[in-house]
Amino acid sequence: MKQIKSRILAIENLVITFTLRGQVLTAIRGISLDLYKGESLAIVGESGSGKSVLMKSIMGLLDKNGSIAQGQIIYNGMDLALFNTEQQWLTIRGKEIAIVTQDPMTSLNPLKTIGKQIEECVVLHQGLKGKAAYTETLKLLTDVGIDDVEKRYKQYPHEFSGGMRQRIVIAIALACKPKILICDEPTTALDVTIQAQILQLLKSLQQKYSLTIVYITHDLGVVAKVADRIAVMYAGDILEVGHTHEVFFNGKHPYTWALLSSLPQLGLKGQPLYSIKGTPPNLFKEIKGDAFAPRNPFALKIDYEVRPPFFQVSDTHFARTWLLDPRAPKVEPPATLQAFFEEGRQYANER
Amino acid sequence: MLWYVGKRLLQSIVTLFIIITIVFSLLRLMPEEGYLGAAAEKMSAAQKEVYLTNLGLRDPLLVQLGNFYADLLQGDLGKSVTYRTDVPVVTILADKIMYSLFFGLGAVGISLLIGVPLGILMAQMKGRWLDRLGTGYIVFVVAVPAAVYYLVIQMYITDIFHLPMLFDEYKPITWLLPLTSMALAPTASYAMWMRRYMVDELNKDYIKLARAKGVKERTLMFSHVLRNAFIPMAQYLPATILFTITGSIYIESLYSIPGMGGLLVDAIQRQDNTIVQGLVLVFSSLGIIGLILGDIAMALVDPRIKLGKGESVR
Structure with missing residues (x-):
């Protein structure tokens, strides 16, 4: 690797449960994940x-009925999992970690000028006031690629298009001067050309503001464009994590294979597009073994009984599947993927 | 903004003109006895004819209409026939309006002062005891007919605190019960709507984003939620305030307040056409002005409402 990376955030064995009508739903089932300074990590998975x-x-924005049942979230030497007052979270929210939300159409207050909404953060987190805050707000607007900033400052969200609003939402996040930026499906609500622009913008801002970015998405196309690393999530667990090229071109978990096979770009002409059979498991029930096993054509007997540990594929690449156990039978990924993997490897070698 | 107000005013004047003309024409279809008053039985047919001609009722309809509008522009609504014979309608209304206005505005004021904060608190404490208490109150007021609790208040509270039963202009203590009774229902309705709009707003994405960017809960409530939640109420507020003028029939008769409440019913029963005509004019103007003010209030608080060129973006 280019340099030794330092961990900025570490999630350790995190379990999150929700109580719904007296039943307990386990939404996150013991996840461990490290986030390194300056990287872009993509978390992919279905809805x-x-x-x-x-x-x-x-x-600290879980709904009221949700809580961290177990595990740690270490940031800056503090365990965020233990935070329980608004006071504590206010030292994190915005200040250290900011978010770019999914739907720019509804994420802005319709009754405040966008200038005021950005400035609110500038005042709150950069400690600027009056003229200085105003100038900083204009600078942020310029940074996210908005023209005619003085006029735009005074306009309301409804006077902006979807792509423009997403830029405003990004500007709001930047105004907080965060270390980590979470982009929750930043392009889902946008059309394809605007998507590319927004991703480009995020990439350039990452350099300029030295951000660590976490992308949450179900769009593998987005992942391929922006992510350094990928974590594949399924039913509240991470099944595979590694560098983008490792997961894309040397994926080991059958769920990763299934996700990749359902990419329309990889489909063969004249053949029906692959789709994963079945439905995700019910999280109200305790899950035994590999959560993906019932939908997995390669599932072994043990997959239904014991939860697989993480098997190391390389220094940076891990997958939670029994197929990597030395005793497991050799299983090849589906034919369409093999060609894709081969292409990827060649491409990587050429570089 | 000015252009918008001007346009709306012009539209309203046209509407008002149409309503008045219709009411005027309808009343001409009523039996003419309405204009004769108590003297009708003693008059001969010829006398009646002379009387009606003097009033101008034998002129062609269009001339009558013209005269009516001419008088109206001078603030003259004609004279009462049977209710208080020969007293100008304007005088009768002026006497009564002050009472109705006082109690009406008082009740609206109280209910806004209590209902809106109550709704806000209920939204903030959704599901906890205050919210349940408030909901109980709202359900009670909505479910129990007003007549019942009005009577209970008058009968028992006056008894417990040894208050006079009836309204007396010179004893402010007697103003208290009618005001409270009148404020009960609107308080409940403001609290209910305020709670509902607040809860709606609190669930919106922009609130989540604001929270994520590190805005304190308290700031969030006052700087982001409150104004947005109040918009739907802004539209109806002016009309509600204006309509207090019409008075409350029930409260006014319970406490013998000489207000506007029963006037329309009385005037109709006594076939006093000029008062009916005057009242309809006043009520419909109020309705129309209330609507305009509501629209203006909306436009002032909501930037999404574009004014002027007829385009409205929502």
């Missing part, structure tokens, strides 16, 4: 896999 819950727990 309901717990990506957003994981990120919300880092900012």
Whole structure:
């Protein structure tokens, strides 16, 4: 690797539960994840896999019926999992960790000018006032690629397009001067051309503001464009984690294979597009073994009984599947993927 | 903004004109006895004819309408026939309006002062004891007919605190019960709507983002939620305030307050056409002004409402 990276945030064996009508739902089932300074980590997974819950727990924004049952979130020598007052969280929210939310259409207060909404953060987190805060706000607007900033400062959210609003939301996050930026499906609500622009913007801002970015997404296309590392989530657990090229071109977990196979770009002409059979498990029930086993065509008997540990593939690449156990039968990834993996490896070698 | 107000005013004047003309025409279809008053039985047919001609009722309809508008512009609504014979309608209304206005505005004031903060607190403490208490109160006021608790208040509270039963202008203590009774229902409704709009707003994405960017809960409530939650109420407030003028029939008769409450009913029963006409004019103007003010209030608080060129973006 280029340099020795320092950990900025460490999640240790985190368990998050929700109480719903007297029943307990385990949304996060013992996740451990490290975040390194300056990297972009993408957390991918289908809806309901717990990506957003994981990120919300880092900012203390879990819904009232949710709580951290077990585990630690270490940031700056503090265990965020133990935080329970607003006072404590206010030292983290915005100041250290900021968020770019999913839907720019509803994420801005319709009755405040966008200038005021950005300035609120500048005042709150940079300690600027009056003219200085105003100038800083204009600078942020310029940074996120908005023209005619003085006029735009006075406008209301409804006077902006979706892409523009997402830029404003990014400006709000930057105004906090955070160390970590969480982008929760930052491009889901945008059309494809705007998506590319926003991702480009985030990339350049990451350099300029030396941010660590966590992308939460179910769009593997986004991941490929921006992420250094990928963590694949399923049913409240991380199944595979590694550098983007490792997971993309040398994926080991059958769920990763399934996700990649369902990419329309990899589908073969004339053949129906692959889709994962079945539905994700019910998180109200205790899950035995590998959560993906019932939908996994390669599932072994042990997959239904014992939860697989993380097997190390390389220094940076881990996967939670019994297929990596030396005693397991040799299983090849699906044919369409093999070609893709081969291409990827060649591409990597050429570079 | 000015252009918008001007346009709305012009529209309203046209609406008002149409309403008045319709009411005026309808009343011409009523039996003419209404204009004769108590003297009708003693008059001969010829006398009646002379009387009605003097009043201008034998002129062609259009001329009558013209005269009516001419008088109206001078603030003259005609004279009462049977209710208080020969007293100008304007005088009768002026006497009564002050009472209704006092109690009406008082009740609205009290209910806003109590209902809105109550709603806010209920939203903040959703699901806890204050919210449940408030909900209980709202359900009670909505479910029990007003007549019942009005009577209970008058009968028992006056008894317990040894208060006079009836209204007396010169004893402020007697103002208290009618005011409280009138304020009960609107307090409940303000609290209910305020709570509901606050809860709605609190669930919105922009509140989540504001919280994530490190805004304190308290600042969040006052600087972000409150104004947004109040918008839907802003539209109805002016009309509510204006309509207090019409008075409360029930409260006014319970406490013998000489207000506007029963006037329309009385005037209709006594076939006093000029008063009916005057009242309809006043009520419909109030309704229309209330609507305009509501729209202006909305436009003032909500920047999404574009004014002027007829385009409205929501």
